[in-house]
Amino acid sequence: MxxxxxxxxxxxxxxVTVRHLAKSFGDNVVLEDIDMTVLEGxxxxxxxxxxxxxxxxxxxxxxLERPDSGTIDISGHRIDAESRFTxxxxxxxxxxxxxxxxxxxxxxxxxxxxxxxxxxxxxxxRSKAEAEQKSHELLTRMGLGDKGSQYPNxxxxxxxxxxxxxxxxxxxxxxxxxxxxxxxxxxxVGVEVLEVMHELANEGMTMIVVTHEMGFxxxxxxxxxxxxxGRIIEQGEPKRIMEDPSHPRTQDFxxxxxxx
Amino acid sequence: MLQxxxxxxxxxxxxxxxxxxxxxxxxxxLLAGTLSKHRIxxxxxxxxxxxxxxxxxxxxxFIFYYGVTIGPxxxxxxxxxxxxLGLVSGAYLAEIFRGAVSSVAAGxxxxxxxxxxxxxxxxxxxxAPQAWRVAIPGYTTYGIGLLKDSSIASTIGVAEMVFASxxxxxxxxxxxxxxxxxxAVYILVSVPVxxxxxxxxxxxxxxxxx
Numbered sequence: 001m002x003x004x005x006x007x008x009x010x011x012x013x014x015x016v017t018v019r020h021l022a023k024s025f026g027d028n029v030v031l032e033d034i035d036m037t038v039l040e041g042x043x044x045x046x047x048x049x050x051x052x053x054x055x056x057x058x059x060x061x062x063x064l065e066r067p068d069s070g071t072i073d074i075s076g077h078r079i080d081a082e083s084r085f086t087x088x089x090x091x092x093x094x095x096x097x098x099x100x101x102x103x104x105x106x107x108x109x110x111x112x113x114x115x116x117x118x119x120x121x122x123x124x125x126r127s128k129a130e131a132e133q134k135s136h137e138l139l140t141r142m143g144l145g146d147k148g149s150q151y152p153n154x155x156x157x158x159x160x161x162x163x164x165x166x167x168x169x170x171x172x173x174x175x176x177x178x179x180x181x182x183x184x185x186x187x188x189v190g191v192e193v194l195e196v197m198h199e200l201a202n203e204g205m206t207m208i209v210v211t212h213e214m215g216f217x218x219x220x221x222x223x224x225x226x227x228x229x230g231r232i233i234e235q236g237e238p239k240r241i242m243e244d245p246s247h248p249r250t251q252d253f254x255x256x257x258x259x260x
Numbered sequence: 261m262l263q264x265x266x267x268x269x270x271x272x273x274x275x276x277x278x279x280x281x282x283x284x285x286x287x288x289x290l291l292a293g294t295l296s297k298h299r300i301x302x303x304x305x306x307x308x309x310x311x312x313x314x315x316x317x318x319x320x321x322f323i324f325y326y327g328v329t330i331g332p333x334x335x336x337x338x339x340x341x342x343x344x345l346g347l348v349s350g351a352y353l354a355e356i357f358r359g360a361v362s363s364v365a366a367g368x369x370x371x372x373x374x375x376x377x378x379x380x381x382x383x384x385x386x387x388a389p390q391a392w393r394v395a396i397p398g399y400t401t402y403g404i405g406l407l408k409d410s411s412i413a414s415t416i417g418v419a420e421m422v423f424a425s426x427x428x429x430x431x432x433x434x435x436x437x438x439x440x441x442x443x444a445v446y447i448l449v450s451v452p453v454x455x456x457x458x459x460x461x462x463x464x465x466x467x468x469x470x
């Protein structure tokens with residue numbers, strides 16, 4: 001059963017709009033006609049078995065993966081996969097979306113401070129002093145105010161992921177994309193990261209989170225998207241889907257996940 | 261005798277240094293070609309690299325010495341030596357750098373792109389510095405190899421260390437000793453360079469282990 005968020009939350013503006021998104025790798029169809037709307041200030045969780053295409057949707061949103069067809073609109077920056085677009089349009093779209101990866105992907109040759117500061121200088125044209133102040137503010141908020149001069153490899157996984165979140169937030173994106181942000185962390189460390197994400201949601205950040213954390217999906221997200229075989233098979237109120245899934249694949253998936 | 265050997269040092273170091281500079285410069289477009297997703301630049305780069313590496317250095321030196329003329333004049337022995345050694349070095353260095361670049365994790369490109377870096381900034385701030393650290397040991401090893409290969413320049417009459425030693429050996433008849441001295445000088449130069457490179461490598465890997 002598909003309940004669209006625009007029907008559940010009337011009057012809210014769309015922040016991300018995806019229409020007819022499709023992607024194949026050779027003969028392998030990864031995404032098939034994906035339609036998705038994410039409303040301003042809401043958290044959308046995406047779940048489903050591995051290989052369902054959740055991460056690919058996320059990676060298509062900021063064109064890390066070039067879709068074969070479909071349109072993507074983030075905060076009014078629109079790209080049609082089938083027509084030509086300029087690098088300027090591409091950078092403008094990416095600037096709207098901050099992304100957090102499963103493996104953090106911090107720059108290992110830079111200090112923590114420089115990881116967060118350099119993108120601000122290069123992409124927003126901020127002065128070094130201005131950027132460093134912003135970095136310090138964000139790192140402090142992440143509970144990492146004293147880590148600025150360290151190198152990423154001296155930080156724990158949970159710390160690295162929070163640095164990665166600070167690095168993305170420093171560019172003041174209007175949407176945050178999380179691609180399995182806790183999947184490579186021990187559960188007790190993952191909690192630190194989930195807490196930060198929860199706070200961010202409370203502050204009204206629009207977020208799309210690909211995750212296997214059912215607790216987070218259930219309690220924090222406003223909209224739950226279930227994917228299987230490159231399609232959205234179910235969407236709607238998270239608690240409703242978790243308690244009473246209508247699609248047989250959702251039922252199988254939830255049974256498997258919740259039994260663990 | 262020592263003076264005779266040492267008189268070749270400026271040209272040994274000169275040939276090595278200039279050839280390394282030329283080689284580094286030449287390696288960059290070759291590297292760009294081998295990393296290119298487009299067929300034509302990739303094919304051209306591969307072709308040039310295989311051609312340069314497929315012919316012995318000494319043959320290249322003779323080709324440039326006898327074959328290249330600028331207007332009415334031939335290349336000087338020094339010019340032919342640094343051009344030949346430089347081009348061949350370019351091919352080998354391109355391969356060393358290509359290996360280093362491909363050792364940078366795919367996630368680094370993704371993170372840079374997702375942040376909104378332009379391709380130039382991504383390359384300059386994220387990929388090149390990491391690749392360079394990986395390339396340092398291979399680069400210095402190649403440089404030390406080139407120091408020794410610069411002796412090939414003696415075949416076209418560049419008066420570097422081996423050439424100078426040979427002259428002295430012929431006139432004095434002290435062949436063994438003079439070449440032993442030359443060998444010692446090569447070691448005295450190359451060992452500290454290798455040591456420095458290893459120290460630099462260790463220091464870097466302590467701060468930025470992958």
